[in-house]
Amino acid sequence: MTDRQSNDAVRRPLLVNGEALKLDVQSPNSGGGEKHEPQTVEQAQALLAPQITAAVAAAEALPSKLRARDRIYVEAKLLPNYLAASYFPTELLAHVGAAPVGSRADIGQYVTKKKNEISQTRRLIFTVTDDGLRELQRLISAGGRTRTEEQAFTQIRELSEIALPRESDVLRAPENTAAVVASAPLSIWEAVLHPRGSRLGEAEPLDEETLEQWFALIQHEGGEVHRDYVRTVGGLTFTPVGLASDKAASLARFNPLRVLRPMPAIRPRPRFGTRSVQRLTAPATNQPALKTVSVAVFDGGVDTVHRTAPLFAIPTHDLTPEAPDQGELDHGTGVTGAVLYGLVKPGQQAPTPPLPVESYRVLPAPHIPGDLEGYWVLDQIKEAVETKGHRLVNLSLGPTLAVEDDMEPNRWTSELDQLAWDKDVLFVVAAGNDGEQDRAAGLHRVQVPADMANGLAVGACDAPAPETPWERVPYSSMGPGRHGARIQPLGVQFGGTANRMFNVVRADGSFLDAAGTSFAAPVTTHALADLVTRLPRVNSSVLRAFATHFAQRPRQHVKLRDEVGYGRQPLSFDDFLECAPNEAHVLYVDEIERGDLLGYQVPVADPGTTNLKLNITLAYASPVDPTQPTEYTSASLELVLRPHHRIYTAKPPKGSPGKSLPLDIGSPEAGTLLSQGWELSQEPVTKTLGAAKGGASEAQLRDSGKWETVRNYRVTLKPGEVELPRLELSYIARRSGALDNSPTKVPFALLISVVDDSGTTNVYDNIRTRFGALRPAQRARTRLQTRSSATPHWY
Known part of the structure; x- marks a missing residue:
């Protein structure tokens, strides 16, 4: 991007109202070749018959204290060929009265006419009565007796295993757990129990009878149940329990139990270095530029004793009854200072804060048993965001828990993702500082809740924009993230390094030295807060789109995707709100309903005689399903680019x-x-968007971004390849792993940059002349708009 400010008298603001370029498009008839079946029904029958017989015997032998009274939980492994929601074995489960309650990640053999390889898949988890399980045994062994039964019977070809839950999947304990003697003191474990079942596709929490049965079992084994911290999220029941480690294996046999694992502790804060002599002076005014949107910071608080009032004249809330800890105060003050003022250095005058900021002191957490502090902190975050209506939230804290490929449901991620969807809140989360940990064990990967699908995870790099060169700092935690949010962190920001520390502002305006993603995240939060004041229409999807679209990619961006996500995020979006003559940035903000196909003009005024570059970013919020780690995001918006209206x-x-x-x-x-x-x-020909090409397996499509809630594509169109181009956007939904037909509207933001590669064409003026519906962006209004229930906009 060049020459944006070459003539101060000529302004070329970013263009908004792209949604007005909507077109009427028709849904094409669905195509696709013949489905390759990796096994016949007869082969599946021979494979599964002994397995279901063993499962029935195991269920009958299970003591009553280790199971629910009226049902049993069973797992069925899908062949990777049948991952798509359209292949969900609905008829098979319905025939035996089974209710799907979740899934687990697994691997299996992906077989086609040309391929035979190991690929990701999932294990369906369903609950069924004993009679239903015996009927499943009969069906698999003897086949269908009616047309309806035969339809259900043929779906067994999609399965490779049927069994009760395996202890190795349920118990996630350190390798030395078995060596711990019975006399060891109780430690805190997190037990997650399956839903009771599902109704109309929605998971029903576990019934009280079975929950009390679980509590009794814990107490019988000498454990302790922390009832005050039992929480239900998405049908799952999270129960913290005190337990001697040598009892874990026997308790893992409880059939309704999904996972039993040690409770993670809150991440340690970075260490601080030397204090500076020079200070940050107060801004000319501490009155925010816009007051209708507020930012929350949950951390160690702000040092109110030593603070310079004009620097930190913000509301502060002490949510913890514990006395302030100076180290936590320094961390919280530094994080809050970066949210308020961005990247600053000694001797500067602080800029005017863009938005109101409120500080919530949640650390140190109250003295509660073991590592339950994480549950307590999350409760405070959830309650404050729900009651205070904050739209931007900075989290430079979280559990010490790295994301895994077979990630089991996590309360932090699930709660915050659901809150982000319900309230249209953007959580900006520090990715974590464990990038140098054991890669073979996966300990180097992003820390929960930086794996949020609806959030914005920020890693750290060694130089702020626009300085070059730059790279990820070794301590910054890496991707990939969970399924549905594989590109994590979403980007990186300067967070300090051993050779160039981050200036952590203190309450009196002096500085400490430190480094960590704790400080990278609030710098991005500040940039986004400033962006809110400069756009007429904003929601969380718009902010995530900007953070991704204008990130600076490294040269080997595909190779480095797990290190830096979409690239280095800017310190400010000011430069990108003005366009050079040979470019135009256009923002579309709209909503789409399940099953819809929307078409939009791509604003190209003249095909031209030089290459045209398109930078396309899509961001949206999605409902999430914590019971389905492999199907975590429930909505998929798919983009198709048709670059030439006459080429078929x-x-x-x-x-x-x-x-x-x-x-x-x-x-x-x-x-x-x-x-x-x-x-x-x-319809006209399409131009490939994304890494997955035609013929890719469902697993490859997912890994390349099919269910990601943020995507960025960069396309070069040659002369003669583009004329009246259009984008088509479609929405499919899934629930419990199957296709979902219920009506749901999803808000989204689409950001498109059109750039003449040669720099010779006046792209901006040509687009303004031809597309009169597009308007130059103006600063945000200070009057709060009425919020639509379907499409929440901040103002």
């Missing part, structure tokens, strides 16, 4: 030796071929 795919007549080819329907050649019996595609 022409298919030769059957039996002809010719091959399909792109054809300009306005050319003389088109008439000739059509007269010879060639057939045209229903």
Whole structure:
């Protein structure tokens, strides 16, 4: 991007109201070739019959104290060929009266005519009565007796295993757990129990009878139940328990139990270095530029004893009854200072804060048993955000827990993702400082809740924008993230390094030295808070789109994706709110309903004679399903780019030796071929977006971003390849792993940059002339708008 400010008299603001470029488009008929079946029904029958017999025997032998009274939990492993929601074995489960209650990540053999390889898959978890389980045994062994039964029977070909839950999946304990003697003191474990079942696709929490049965079992083994901290999220019941480690294996046999694992502690804070002599002076005014949107910081508080009032004249809330800890205060003050003022240094005058900021002191947490402080801190965050209506939240804290490929449900991530969806809140989360930990064990990966699908995780780099060169600092935790949020962190920001520490502002305006993603995250939070004041229409999706779209990619961005996400985020978005003559940035803000297909013009005024570059970013919020770690995000918005309105795919007549080819329907050649019996595609040709190509497996599609809530594509179009281009956006939904037909509206933001690669075309003025519906962005209004229940906008 060049020459944005070459002439101060000429302004070219970013363009908004892109949603006005909507087109009427028709849904094409669904295509696709014949489905390859990796095994026949007869092969599946021979494989599964002994397994279901063993499962029935295991269920009958299970003591009553280790199971629910009226049902049993069973797991069925899908072949990787059947991951798509359209293949969900609905008829099979319905026939035996089974209710799906979740899934686990697993691996399996992906087999096609050309491939035979290990690939990711999942284990369906369902609850069924004893009679239903015996009927499943009969069906698998003997086949269907009616057409309805036969339809259910054929779906067994999708499965490779059926069994009761395996202890190795349920118990997530350190390897030395078995060596711990019975006399060891109680430690805190997190037990997560399955839902009771599901109704209309929604998970029902575990019934009181079974929950009390679990509590009794814990007490019988000498454990302790912390009832005050039992929480239900998405149908799952999270129960902290005190337990001697040598009792874990026997308790893991409780059939309704999904996972039993040690409770993680809160992350340690970074260490601080030398205090500076020079100070940060107070801003000219501490009155925020906009007051209708507020930012919350949950941390160690702000040092009110030593603070300079004009620097930290903000509301502070002591949520913890514990006395302030100076180390926590220094951390919380530094994080809050970065949210208020961004990246500053000694001797500067602080800028005017863009938005009101409130500080919540939640550390040190109250003296409660073991590592229950994480539950307590999360409760405070949830309650404050719900009651105070904050729209931006900075979290430079969280549990010491790295994301895993077979990640079990986590309360922090699940609660905050659901809150982000319900309230349209953007949580900006520090990625963690464990990037140098054991990679083989996966301890180097982003820390919960930086794996949020609806949040914005920030890692750390060694130089602030626009300085070069730059790279991820070794301590910054890495991706990939959980399924549905694989690109984590979403980006990186300067967080300090051994050779260039971060200036952590103190309450009196002096500085400490430190380094960590704790400080990178609030710098991005500040930049986004400032962006809120400069746009007329904002929601959480708009902010995530900007943070991604204008991130600076490294040269080897594909290779470094797990290190830096989409790249280095800017300190300010000011430069990107003005366009150079040869470019235009256009923002679309809209909503889409399940099953809809929306079309939008891509604002290209003149095809031109040089290459045209498109930078396209899509961001949206999605409902989440904590019971389905592999199906965590429930909404998928898919983009298709059709760059030329007259170029279609022409298919030769059957039996002809010719091959399909792109054809300009306005050319003389088109008439000739059509007269010879060639057939045209229903819609113009598409340009590939993303890494996954045609023929990719469902697992590859997911890993390349099919269910990601933020995506960025960069496309180069050659002369003659573009004319009246359009984007098509479609929405599919899933619930309990199956396709969902219930009506749900999803708000989204689409940000498109159109750039003339040669720099010679006046792209901006041409677009302004041709697309009159687009408007230059103006600063935010200070009057609060009425919020739509379907499409929440901040103002």
